[in-house]
Amino acid sequence: MKHFTSVHDVSDIKALVKQALEYKADPYKDQRLGSRKRIGMLFLNPSMRTRLSTQVAAQQLGMDAVVFNVGSEGWSLEFEEGAIMNGTTVEHVKDAAPIMGKYFDILCIRTFPSLKDRDADYSEFYINQFIKYAGIPIVSLESATLHPLQSLTDIVTITEAISGPGFQPKTVNRKPKVVLTWAPHVKPLPQCVANSFAQWVNTWGEAEFVITHPAGYELDEQFTKGATIMHDQNAALKDADFVYVKNWSEFRDYGMISCTDTSWMLTNEKLALTNQAKVMHCLPVRRNVELSDEVLDGPNSLVTTQAGNRVWAAQAVLAELVR
Amino acid sequence: MKHFTSVHDVSDIKALVKQALEYKADPYKDQRLGSRKRIGMLFLNPSMRTRLSTQVAAQQLGMDAVVFNVGSEGWSLEFEEGAIMNGTTVEHVKDAAPIMGKYFDILCIRTFPSLKDRDADYSEFYINQFIKYAGIPIVSLESATLHPLQSLTDIVTITEAISGPGFQPKTVNRKPKVVLTWAPHVKPLPQCVANSFAQWVNTWGEAEFVITHPAGYELDEQFTKGATIMHDQNAALKDADFVYVKNWSEFRDYGMISCTDTSWMLTNEKLALTNQAKVMHCLPVRRNVELSDEVLDGPNSLVTTQAGNRVWAAQAVLAELVR
Amino acid sequence: MKHFTSVHDVSDIKALVKQALEYKADPYKDQRLGSRKRIGMLFLNPSMRTRLSTQVAAQQLGMDAVVFNVGSEGWSLEFEEGAIMNGTTVEHVKDAAPIMGKYFDILCIRTFPSLKDRDADYSEFYINQFIKYAGIPIVSLESATLHPLQSLTDIVTITEAISGPGFQPKTVNRKPKVVLTWAPHVKPLPQCVANSFAQWVNTWGEAEFVITHPAGYELDEQFTKGATIMHDQNAALKDADFVYVKNWSEFRDYGMISCTDTSWMLTNEKLALTNQAKVMHCLPVRRNVELSDEVLDGPNSLVTTQAGNRVWAAQAVLAELVR
Numbered sequence: 001m002k003h004f005t006s007v008h009d010v011s012d013i014k015a016l017v018k019q020a021l022e023y024k025a026d027p028y029k030d031q032r033l034g035s036r037k038r039i040g041m042l043f044l045n046p047s048m049r050t051r052l053s054t055q056v057a058a059q060q061l062g063m064d065a066v067v068f069n070v071g072s073e074g075w076s077l078e079f080e081e082g083a084i085m086n087g088t089t090v091e092h093v094k095d096a097a098p099i100m101g102k103y104f105d106i107l108c109i110r111t112f113p114s115l116k117d118r119d120a121d122y123s124e125f126y127i128n129q130f131i132k133y134a135g136i137p138i139v140s141l142e143s144a145t146l147h148p149l150q151s152l153t154d155i156v157t158i159t160e161a162i163s164g165p166g167f168q169p170k171t172v173n174r175k176p177k178v179v180l181t182w183a184p185h186v187k188p189l190p191q192c193v194a195n196s197f198a199q200w201v202n203t204w205g206e207a208e209f210v211i212t213h214p215a216g217y218e219l220d221e222q223f224t225k226g227a228t229i230m231h232d233q234n235a236a237l238k239d240a241d242f243v244y245v246k247n248w249s250e251f252r253d254y255g256m257i258s259c260t261d262t263s264w265m266l267t268n269e270k271l272a273l274t275n276q277a278k279v280m281h282c283l284p285v286r287r288n289v290e291l292s293d294e295v296l297d298g299p300n301s302l303v304t305t306q307a308g309n310r311v312w313a314a315q316a317v318l319a320e321l322v323r
Numbered sequence: 324m325k326h327f328t329s330v331h332d333v334s335d336i337k338a339l340v341k342q343a344l345e346y347k348a349d350p351y352k353d354q355r356l357g358s359r360k361r362i363g364m365l366f367l368n369p370s371m372r373t374r375l376s377t378q379v380a381a382q383q384l385g386m387d388a389v390v391f392n393v394g395s396e397g398w399s400l401e402f403e404e405g406a407i408m409n410g411t412t413v414e415h416v417k418d419a420a421p422i423m424g425k426y427f428d429i430l431c432i433r434t435f436p437s438l439k440d441r442d443a444d445y446s447e448f449y450i451n452q453f454i455k456y457a458g459i460p461i462v463s464l465e466s467a468t469l470h471p472l473q474s475l476t477d478i479v480t481i482t483e484a485i486s487g488p489g490f491q492p493k494t495v496n497r498k499p500k501v502v503l504t505w506a507p508h509v510k511p512l513p514q515c516v517a518n519s520f521a522q523w524v525n526t527w528g529e530a531e532f533v534i535t536h537p538a539g540y541e542l543d544e545q546f547t548k549g550a551t552i553m554h555d556q557n558a559a560l561k562d563a564d565f566v567y568v569k570n571w572s573e574f575r576d577y578g579m580i581s582c583t584d585t586s587w588m589l590t591n592e593k594l595a596l597t598n599q600a601k602v603m604h605c606l607p608v609r610r611n612v613e614l615s616d617e618v619l620d621g622p623n624s625l626v627t628t629q630a631g632n633r634v635w636a637a638q639a640v641l642a643e644l645v646r
Numbered sequence: 647m648k649h650f651t652s653v654h655d656v657s658d659i660k661a662l663v664k665q666a667l668e669y670k671a672d673p674y675k676d677q678r679l680g681s682r683k684r685i686g687m688l689f690l691n692p693s694m695r696t697r698l699s700t701q702v703a704a705q706q707l708g709m710d711a712v713v714f715n716v717g718s719e720g721w722s723l724e725f726e727e728g729a730i731m732n733g734t735t736v737e738h739v740k741d742a743a744p745i746m747g748k749y750f751d752i753l754c755i756r757t758f759p760s761l762k763d764r765d766a767d768y769s770e771f772y773i774n775q776f777i778k779y780a781g782i783p784i785v786s787l788e789s790a791t792l793h794p795l796q797s798l799t800d801i802v803t804i805t806e807a808i809s810g811p812g813f814q815p816k817t818v819n820r821k822p823k824v825v826l827t828w829a830p831h832v833k834p835l836p837q838c839v840a841n842s843f844a845q846w847v848n849t850w851g852e853a854e855f856v857i858t859h860p861a862g863y864e865l866d867e868q869f870t871k872g873a874t875i876m877h878d879q880n881a882a883l884k885d886a887d888f889v890y891v892k893n894w895s896e897f898r899d900y901g902m903i904s905c906t907d908t909s910w911m912l913t914n915e916k917l918a919l920t921n922q923a924k925v926m927h928c929l930p931v932r933r934n935v936e937l938s939d940e941v942l943d944g945p946n947s948l949v950t951t952q953a954g955n956r957v958w959a960a961q962a963v964l965a966e967l968v969r
Contacts, residue, residue: 028359036674038702048397048419052389052426056361059387064705066698069396073715074694075930084934086832091930095942095949096694099929102954103698186409283422284398284414288407296418303418308425351682371720371742375712375749379684382710392719509732606745607721607737611730619741626741631748 001320005127005140006148006196007203013155014204019319020156020312027060027311030319034063037322040104041067041141044077044126045112049283050141050149053310054108057318060311066104079129093126097133106137106321113144113190115255121145122220137321145220147192150282151200153313157306158207158242161278169241170275175208176241177275181233182213183290184264185247188255193282194248195223202226212236214259219251233264240274245281245291267292271300278302324643328450328463329471329519330526336478337527343479343639347632350383353642357386360645363427364390364464367400367449368435372606373464373472376633377431380641383634389427402452416449420456429460429644436467436513438578444468445543460644468543470515473605474523476636480629481530481565484601492564493598498531499564500598504556505536506613507587508570511578516605517571518546525549535559537582542574556587563597568604568614590615594623601625647966651773651786652794652842653849659801660850665965666802666958673706673957676965680709683968686750687713687787690723690772691758695929696787696795699956700754703964706957712750725775739772743779752783752967759790759836761901767791768866783967791866793838796928797846799959803952804853804888807924815887816921821854822887823921827879828859829936830910831893834901839928840894841869848872858882860905865897879910886920891927891937913938917946924948 003009010016022029039058043051051067058065070077077096078089085092100107109130113121121144131138140148161167162176169176180197194211198219201209209227211219218229230236237243245266250256265288271277279295281303287293295301326332333339345352362381366374374390381388393400400419401412408415423430432453436444444467454461463471484490485499492499503520517534521542524532532550534542541552553559560566568589573579588611594600602618604626610616618624649655656662668675685704689697697713704711716723723742724735731738746753755776759767767790777784786794807813808822815822826843840857844865847855855873857865864875876882883889891912896902911934917923925947931937941947 038705040698043396046395046397048391048414049422051396052363052391052423055389056426059361066701068694068698072395072692072718073689073697074692078933082934082939085932086935090932091694092933094933095929095931095953098950099695099953100698102950103702103957283418285418286408286413287401287415287417288405289409293405304421304425307418307422311426366719369718369720371714371737372745374719375686375714375746378712379749382684395718606741608741609731609736610724610738610740611728612732616728627744627748630741630745634749 003138004317006146007200016316017156017159020316023315024312031062034061034322037105038064039106039108040100041108043069043110045110047110049307049310054314056311057314079126093129094133097130101135107134108139108141110141111143115188118254145192146196148196149313150193151196153309154197155200155204156309156313170239177239178207178209178242179236179240180211180244182217183245183247184262188249188257189247191248191251194219194246199223210236216258237273240277243277243279266295268294280306283307326461327640329469330523339639340479340482343635346638347635354385357384357645360428361387362429362431363423364431366392366433368433370433372630372633377637379634380637402449416452417456420453424458430457431462431464433464434466438511441577468515469519471519472636473516474519476632477520478523478527479632479636493562500562501530501532501565502559502563503534503567505540506568506570507585511572511580512570514571514574517542517569522546533559539581560596563600566600566602589618591617603629606630649784650963652792653846662962663802663805666962669961670958677708680707683751684710685752686746687754689715689756691756693756695953695956700960702957703960725772739775740779743776747781753780754785754787756787757789761834764900791838792842794842795959796839797842799955800843801846801850802955802959816885823885824853824855824888825882825886826857826890828863829891829893830908834895834903835893837894837897840865840892845869856882862904863896883919886923889923889925912941914940926952929953
């Protein structure tokens with residue numbers, strides 16, 4: 001693995017998932033692997049789980065993690081080639097990235113989309129500029145269109161759940177049915193988590209995969225191809241083993257919100273349509289907007305386990321990059 | 324000790340003070356105690372001494388400390404049960420706290436009062452929600468009504484001073500006279516440090532304890548009961564061995580300032596009324612408003628020693644929680 | 647070395663440069679030197695390279711580094727003696743500094759000039775107050791008028807370049823010609839880097855040193871004395887072996903910008919006047935304002951090497967202070 005910015009960087013998903021679960025069983029088994037290695041963590045945007053779990057993962061590998069909040073602690077960056085920098089940006093990524101490449105062994109970057117300019121966002125311009133100029137492995141801590149550490153965690157969490165004693169598939173030998181459902185929200189969110197989950201589940205190939213959302217919320221087909229798309233949420237939820245709840249803003253009418261129908265919120269009533277599905281969400285979640293309290297606080301919720309698993313996914317990725 | 328949020332969490336104050344002073348004598352004596360342990364430090368409000376001294380304490384125990392500035396680096400938190408989260412808060416403590424519980428062994432939290440809603444502040448709603456949901460030991464880095472790491476430090480500092488050769492009590496075998504005096508300030512401050520100091524000194528039981536403040540500045544009796552309350556500062560200061568200077572806003576007329584009388588500032592003239600009292604303040608201090616330069620820079624000031632002792636108090640608490 | 651705030655703190659520049667280059671060859675050769683030592687890093691202003699390289703340097707010496715962003719994470723500081731603190735500053739340096747002195751073994755401080763009050767800035771009031779009150783070694787991470795870690799790095803970088811096989815002096819045994827040239831910028835910048843570079847090159851004594859800038863941009867003579875000053879950039883650049891590009895605002899008409907002549911930008915055309923000079927800049931650089939892309943991305947640019955060398959300079963200084 002040279003970088004970790006999408007599922008395409010991973011040669012063997014199942015081996016990476018297995019590695020993550022081995023770290024969960026024995027967090028310090030590779031505590032010297034990262035000795036004298038250092039990761040830089042650059043935040044162009046806020047982060048809680050990703051920030052903390054990656055620091056924990058690094059520490060358990062014996063690596064030093066240095067956190068840098070680019071905007072508040074340093075300078076605003078310029079990304080355009082050939083820019084005449086007489087405006088508000090103070091430093092070009094062409095200058096900053098190679099220096100990071102000298103200070104660190106791995107560079108982790110968090111950068112959100114504009115939700116204004118789809119072409120720019122979907123070119124993954126920012127993170128690609130870091131790849132181009134840093135000269136060291138780049139790890140996405142969520143980029144404009146993808147969130148691969150989250151998606152690896154999601155596959156880890158599903159794998160763990162279906163291996164456990166409590167999992168009862170509807171039919172023996174049937175692949176688990178995984179439903180990604182859109183949920184309401186109060187403001188326009190990136191498509192990252194949904195895109196990335198779709199990309200990973202499709203590549204993993206071990207699920208019957210359905211995506212449900214209101215008309216108009218179609219995601220980019222490069223990520224969803226292979227999944228069944230349905231606009232009827234109730235029909236989609238039928239017999240689901242896992243329901244992944246997530247809001248995203250529109251991809252076609254980019255960054256817009258055309259649906260505010262609160263009936264898309266996942267409730268116990270909807271959950272009754274499923275095969276006692278486990279409920280997932282990447283967090284942070286707007287309670288009683290995306291998901292009802294009763295579901296989040298009920299026995300079917302995997303969200304805390306899932307967030308906890310962020311550590312093991314990050315640890316597997318960092319280990320692979322320095323091994 | 325399960326948590327550390329008030330004196331009620333401590334079974335033996337004197338043993339904890341002794342432990343702190345042993346760390347002062349030998350900072351690294353337990354340098355492997357915290358191996359593979361990790362504390363999370365969540366700041367919902369600014370902090371200097373508490374932030375730095377707790378990091379130092381953790382490091383001296385071989386623990387990893389991860390700092391997280393909740394508002395600027397992450398998301399604003401919701402604390403209300405059942406909230407429909409369609410406003411500005413992005414993540415519920417019910418979701419955030421259990422995840423912290425998975426990432427860390429101890430969770431340390433700094434959260435100030437609103438000074439608007441007394442009932443909410445005095446219910447210690449925020450820190451109690453973390454206790455309810457995190458599932459790991461919670462350490463207060465100052466909460467809405469209390470500041471126990473400061474108060475433990477204060478008892479450590481007094482204990483150290485009266486054990487030293489320079490201490491001359493007025494009468495042999497007399498308990499030291501400790502006076503907590505209100506001081507002027509330019510803006511409304513929490514009652515935390517004063518509440519907490521009163522609670523600890525009363526529970527400790529090794530001082531003749533007097534609190535003096537202008538009429539109207541009475542603190543909550545749950546903390547002060549057992550102390551002598553006086554409105555005449557000069558009378559209160561008579562023969563004092565320790566004077567603890569601190570401003571607080573009103574508890575009754577909650578968060579208000581009714582007294583701006585600058586004569587409450589502690590000066591050398593006032594100090595002359597005491598038994599050459601040592602002067603304490605938790606810092607930060609408004610010089611020449613709360614305390615005069617001459618006192619702070621004079622031989623009776625303990626404030627730097629006291630702030631330095633923050634490390635040993637924090638170290639004793641963290642050690643007790645992981646032992 | 648007691649402190650590190652200017653070249654005057656250094657008894658032997660060449661030995662310090664040698665030490666830095668030894669760390670570059672073997673970063674972990676003194677990995678236990680800083681054991682149980684701790685540096686505090688106080689930022690009153692933004693920083694990227696200095697912040698990150700100093701953390702890396704500390705870690706390679708086995709030291710713990712604690713970062714504190716004074717304004718955003720703590721309180722705003724008061725520096726004036728005798729201040730009646732009834733305004734917006736919350737804590738006096740007289741109280742904060744000695745506490746830092748108790749928590750840390752070395753205190754590193756970043757503080758920019760006001761560019762309004764020349765006398766105050768040039769008195770180095772802020773950093774001198776820390777020296778006066780902290781009681782431990784102070785390291786400048788850039789102060790009001792100087793940036794010694796940058797300048798040490800610059801001498802390290804020049805030393806490394808002239809020792810390498812690619813260096814071709816114009817005449818055998820000639821000292822390398824080093825030209826510090828003013829460059830255009832969009833806003834008023836401190837004189838720190840230019841002052842400090844001049845001070846170090848003059849003290850080092852191993853270069854033929856020329857400073858070129860538009861009339862009116864004369865730097866303080868206490869730093870430049872010994873250098874040749876020229877207002878004709880092209881004449882100054884002739885036969886240069888190193889060109890250090892940097893903007894600064896006026897020292898005489900303090901903090902002002904009187905020249906916006908874009909022809910002062912360093913381009914390949916100008917570079918052709920030199921002896922294939924290596925080009926240096928402390929970064930961040932305004933591309934196509936201070937320096938053209940063609941120079942920065944061309945074979946003569948040393949800027950990434952130079953920024954990378956920040957680690958070794960910081961490591962040499964920290965090592966010297968704890969040795």
